[in-house]
Amino acid sequence: MTGQDHPTGAVRIDTSRPHPARMYDWYLGGKDNYPVDEEMGRQMLALDPRVPVMARVNRAFMHRATRWLAERGVRQFLDIGTGIPTEPNLHQIAQGIATDARVVYCDNDPIVLAHAAALLRSTPDGLTEYLQADVRDPAAIVEGARKILDFDRPIALSLIALLHFISDEDGAHELVGRLLSELPSGSYLMMTHATADFTPEESAAAIAKLRAAGITLALRSREEFGRFFRDLELVEPGVAVVPEWHPELGEPVPGQEDGVIPGYGAVARKA
Known part of the structure; x- marks a missing residue:
């Protein structure tokens, strides 16, 4: 089902618990978040004040990787895991x-659906579409994406x-494997991931706080992150600290x- 199939008025948003997409929006200076998201965001900032920089660094990686591809x-x-629209979006790049x-x-996140129109502003000869679905349901994602992508x-x-x-334990590797299995040869995986490799104490505290709020945070080491690419051909420079992946393709944050x-990024090709 696409974003166009849902009237914005029907969107129901749970404001009683923080949501990663809305926290991310708050880190980026957006307005589409709620007090519960800001409160948890401030708790994360108290542990590591660079969290907003990390959010912007991830966005910058997406811009560079999309441009490279x-x-x-x-x-x-x-x-x-699109998140609340922040220009430039992937389709604009x-x-x-x-x-x-x-x-x-x-x-x-229903709040992303509420802003789906911003994601659907395509060029006349291109196309953008929005699916309301969870990464834990790859079959639904693939079914919806097949209606738009070849x-x-x-x-x-x-x-x-x-x-x-x-x-x-919730099947992160199986989910990625299932999605990749549907993609043809010559496809790519572009991905970033937070790590505790450089800030173990702060990361342990963040995991505990988010767990208490019902949010899982599974920080992985460089080696553990690299496992997601084990059957793919990594693009140089391979797994890198996020700002160090082809910095020449964008402006520093x-x-x-x-x-x-404290995060890694990589792009890899399916043979």
């Missing part, structure tokens, strides 16, 4: 290079700052030079 002929993108690019966005041609699967909310950003 579009410049190499990729014309289809499946972005899961892709269609800025190739006006015929097709982009499917997918998220499980699964006989390469597709870039975007999982930006998403998988650290899904533990191994203010503040990213103040210590190591």
Whole structure:
């Protein structure tokens, strides 16, 4: 089911518990969040004041990776865990290079659905669409995406700052494997992921606070993150601290030079 199938007035938003997409929006300085999201966001800032920089660094990676892929002929993108629209969105980057690019966005937060119109402003010869679905239901995502994307041609699967909310016990690797299994040869996986490698004490405290609020935070090491790409061909420089992945393709995020950003990013090709 697409975003266009849902009237905005029917959207029901749970404001009693924080949601990662709305917290992310607050970190980015957005207005589409609630006091419960801001409160949890401030608790995260108390543990590590660079959290807003981390959010911006992830967005910047998505811009660079999308640009890299579009410049190499990729014309289809499946972005899961889209989050609340923040310009430029993925389709604006892709269609800025190739006006015929097709982009499917997918998220499980109703507030993203409420803003889906901002995600659907495509170029005339391209296409953007929105699916209201959860990454834990890859069959529904694939079924919806097949109506918009050509699964006989390469597709870039975007999982930006998403998988650290899904533990191994909840099947994180199986979910990624299931999605990749549906994509044809020549497709790509672009992904970022938070880690505790550089801030173990702060990360342990963050995990506990988010768990108390009903949010899973499964921080993975560099090696554990690399497992998501074990059957793929990593694009140089391989698994890297997020700002160090092809920095020449974008502008540095203010503040990213103040210590190591505790997250990894990578892009890899399916043979």
